[in-house]
Amino acid sequence: MCQKKEFWIYAALTRENIVEKSVWGLISKVREILSPHKGWSICCLLAGDKVNDAAESLAPFVDRVYALSDSSLKEENHMRYSIAMVPLIKREKPEVILFGVSVFNSILAAALGMHLKTGVIAHSIDININSEGNIVGAIPAFGGSFIGDIMCPDARPQIIGVRAVGVFPEELPHRGEIVYASCETAKASDDYSFICETLSARSNGKSIENADFIICGGHGVGSLENWELLEEVAGMLGAEIASTRPPVDEGWVKGEERMIGISGKYVAPKVYIGVGVSGTSHHLCGMRDSKVVININSDDNALSMHNSDYIVKCDARDILLALRSVIVE
Ligand SMILES: Cc1cc2nc3c(=O)[nH]c(=O)nc-3n(C[C@H](O)[C@H](O)[C@H](O)COP(=O)(O)OP(=O)(O)OC[C@H]3O[C@@H](n4cnc5c(N)ncnc54)[C@H](O)[C@@H]3O)c2cc1C
Incomplete structure (x- = not known):
């Protein structure tokens, strides 16, 4: 597969359709690791219902925003989201798709890995990129007694999860393009059974x-x-x-x-x-x-x-x- 040198960041949204705080840190981190490497575009992948405002808020900070906007994506559902994302990913062929660490993101990344038959580097505490364009995830091993480097050199796209580590990014000199993609296939996923509601957390105490x-x-x-x-x-x-x-x-x-x-x-x-x-x-x-x-x-x-x-x-x-x-x- 001939990949585009696009580094995608999944831009998770809050229930109010605002870009999650952690996404801004991921954008800064990706800029930092790509700065010695030429020719990369940094893009965000958005999914949800009525994501236009979120796409506009991201556009000044990245080269491109891919937005999947459809009422079938209103509820966070990893099966529906992954089925909606797969045709777009196959068409655009990004090198990397990065996820911040959260329970939903981990399941979504794993579902995409399964659909796209590629590897998923989960639970990285830090990331880097080598001269061959392979993302290197730092993963603690043996109770943290050493940090292992995990890569996915043979399959594409490389999917990786990392905790947000950067600061809020500065605006780019140019405004990124927004690409609205159709996601008809999300509806086809209704053949599957779904978890209808994810209860956020706790019976007592604050989060x-x-x-x-x-x-x-x-x-x-x-x-x-x-x-x-x-x-x-x-x-x-x-x-x-x-x-x-x-x-x-x-x-x-x-x-x-x-x-x-x-x-x-x-x-x-x-x-x-x-x-x-x-x-x-x-x-x-x-x-x-x-x-x-x-x-x-x-x-x-x-x-x-x-x-x-x-x-x-x-x-x-x-x-x-x-x-x-x-x-x-
Ligand atoms: C892939 C993977 C993911 C993991 N994810 C997580 C994670 O998200 N979070 C997590 O926490 N762990 C995680 N772990 C487990 C992690 O590696 C450690 O095993 C765990 O964090 C150790 O917990 P602990 O410090 O409570 O226990 P221990 O390592 O057993 O330490 C207990 C401590 O208590 C002290 N102690 C003993 N008795 C007393 C006493 N009477 N009074 C005072 N102090 C005492 C000891 O000196 C010791 O320092 C993960 C492991 C793997 C492999």
Whole structure:
């Protein structure tokens, strides 16, 4: 397949059809990695119902916006979206399609990989591009003890997911073209069964992505009884509770909604307190934008302790009991 040197960024939209904040960071990041390479166009791919305003808002920042606008795309649905996107992708032949990290984007990227018979580089914490035009995704391996480079050299387009890492981009000297593509095939996908509604998240508490104060429990919390104590203290301090992977696996926390990290949420609170968290890269990449980081751990050599502004070396249960009694007094 002869590909065009187009680097597409999937521009996810909010429920109000506004371009998600993370997309702007992705545009900056892609400009940065492409700056030493010649001949690339940066494009955005949009899908939804009535996406004209979103397309207009992106046009000053990229070379081209491909917009799939149809009422059948009103609800975010990975099967409908992927079926709508495939003919456009096959016609335009982009080299790369980049997705920011979110649950929906991960499923959509995987569905596109399946339809287009290409590879998907998932969960990258950073991206780069080599002189052959292969995207290189940095993926933590073996609990984060090293970072592996993953590429998809033989199949096209290259599909990759990465967390948003850039700042808001500056406008280009030229305004990008907007290409409205027809998506009749999205309706054909009605032969499939669909999830009709995605409930956003939580039965209680705020979402952790927007929280200013997070207390994150790790495996070092030790037991369900201690976890309940952690939740009680977090509630007393007005913090949102979050977790690493093991408390989810242990069943102390239900679901992954509050899990921070590469396969969970990315957070940027003013204050993050980790309790019994070792600090693997899978977790650290999700909280590294926190302003003040405090870690409580019985091992002062834990990686988390070396990635902190303040550390407390002590037993998790001891400090939680002490905090509760001080607050109650
Ligand atoms: C592909 C992939 C994706 C992953 N995605 C994620 C992700 O999104 N988020 C995530 O968190 N993990 C993720 N993981 C798992 C990750 O690699 C680690 O296993 C996990 O983050 C470790 O969690 P932890 O720090 O709570 O537990 P541990 O690594 O077991 O660390 C426990 C810590 O508690 C301390 N401790 C022990 N007892 C006490 C005590 N009594 N008091 C105080 N401290 C104590 C220990 O010293 C240790 O530092 C992923 C793994 C893979 C392979």
